[in-house]
Amino acid sequence: MGKITLQHVNKSFGEVAVIPDINLQIEDGEFVVFVGPSGCGKSTLLRLIAGLEDVTAGRIDIDGTDATHLPPARRGLAMVFQSYALYPHMTVRKNIAFPLKMAGLSEEEQEKKVQHAARILNLSNYLDRRPGQLSGGQRQRVAIGRAIVREPAAFLFDEPLSNLDAALRVTMRQEITELHQSLKTTMIYVTHDQVEAMTMADKIVVLNAGNIEQVGSPLDLYHRPANLFVAGFIGSPRMNLIEGAEAARHQAATIGIRPEHLDITEGGPWQGTVGLTEHLGSDTFLKVTLDTGELLTVRANGEVALRHGDRVALAPQQGKIHRFGPDGKALA
Amino acid sequence: MSTQSSRLAARVMVAPSVVLLFIWMAVPLAMTLYYSFRLYRLLSPDRTGWVGFTNYLWFFNSPDFWLALWNTLALVGGVLIITVMLGILIALLIDQPVKGQGMLRILVIAPFFVMPPVAASIWENLFMHPQNGLLAAVARGFGAQPILFLEEYPLLSVIGIVSWEWLPFATLILLTSLQSLSSEQLEAAEMDGASALNRLRHIILPHMTRAITVVILIQTIFLLGIFGEIFTTTQGGPGSASTTLPYMIFKQAIAAKDIGRAAAGGIIAVILANIVAYFLMRGIGRHLDA
Ligand SMILES: Nc1ncnc2c1ncn2[C@@H]1O[C@H](COP(=O)(O)OP(=O)(O)OP(=O)(O)O)[C@@H](O)[C@H]1O
């Protein structure tokens, strides 16, 4: 079981309120991703849940019982750190067995669970090595192994893949997702990589300066961003935001249109000049400067033959325009 | 720098310093070895002639020698145990965030800057003195007889004084090692359910083994030659109760003016140091490799 509830949680370091007031409910078995820009308080929030930091005010419930003042070891949570935090003087086997040893399990039971975890994580051949003799991906797996042998109520991951190269990140991303599907344990995952957030999450929590901007499924956030911050943060390349007269024509302070929702058609309402073009093979991203001055990013197919300086006309797809009021909130 | 000619050039360049270092080391050792087989007493006219192992045998036949050998090892061992254990404890304490941390650390390091004879005098006259000493006053305060430290427990007293001098060194090295331990490792251990004691045993101490090894090796080198503290306080006595090998050599060389015997003692000390070094390196030297 791993249902976690945060009520009016506040965290201040001295005078600075890093997290002013957070309310959040995490259901059992959910894969929740915290995203947000650097320094917005993701790690702090995770550490509050883990018990590595004390809350300044508020209440944290784990499985219905008040865990606000429980020490980390008694919360039944396991954490995977960004730096892996493996014990360098212990072999992989001893690293994975460490929480079991601390829990007082017998040698045979420890060995059985270590073997089981090693099989799941493809570590069986490395059990007698030390962390220093492993690759980054293998170390990451050892850290995960150390977490899963405890059979925790929930896993906490703090940017676990950020030290890995791009290819390995994709593999590990899939492995963690598969692990979640087979274990069905609650996972809370911190990242600032929105691809990880979109692909892995059941529920994304977008944080900004210690506040929750929006909570929802990945597609929810993509299709119905609650405010300008989420609109700009989710989606790559970023959503185009247009203010001024064009926005006013849609009865909004700002309108947003994603690069993939702009078509290049003769006679489109927005005329402009192509600037930079980025050819990714499958797609081409065009930077178009409108005659009214706005700079828009357009996603076109890979074969588009436009070049720097060409004239284009753009048409937003029907119903894909997001409207935001003067306070930045989305308008219905 | 790896063509053959450049390597040769490099060797030629460093050769003078290597030769100089070799002479620097080898000549005094060779001379000591030479004198240790000679009859060479400053107080008697006959100071010529080879005497074979007589000088060495004098040491081995002297009951004081075996006591001095034991005292030397006890001094080294005792100081090592005290400084390493207390050093770990103090390092753990002053690693905690407290007010005035910088000042506190300077205070802890301070004893190291007190010269050995001065430190020994301070201890002898201000702490251990049976009439004026602080410890005597404390004892009287509890209604007990003052302890005659230097008379009744001479070796232990010397161990205490030397430990006080070397504790800062051990603390400093152990503290830097402690500070290089990543806090995430400790946090991970805490989440893994390790109590404070288990964290010390399974995470902190293993992390500090290399620093502890360095402390032991460096201190052993210096402690084998401890002399000033004994000279200032007990003069090796009462009797020979606190005489160590260096002090015994000093007595032969300066008090008895027997250069031959002192040289033989010096060679024995060199051999002892090498035996100790051998066992130390076998025992804990492997911790020095990463
Ligand atoms: N121990 C601390 N003392 C004071 N301020 C802190 C402490 N830990 C974090 N902060 C501050 O809290 C804010 C949030 O930090 P946090 O580490 O949670 O950010 P983050 O969202 O995880 O960022 P990143 O993506 O870069 O890891 C930062 O402004 C940081 O400076």
Ligand SMILES: [Mg+2]
């Ligand atoms: Mg962080």
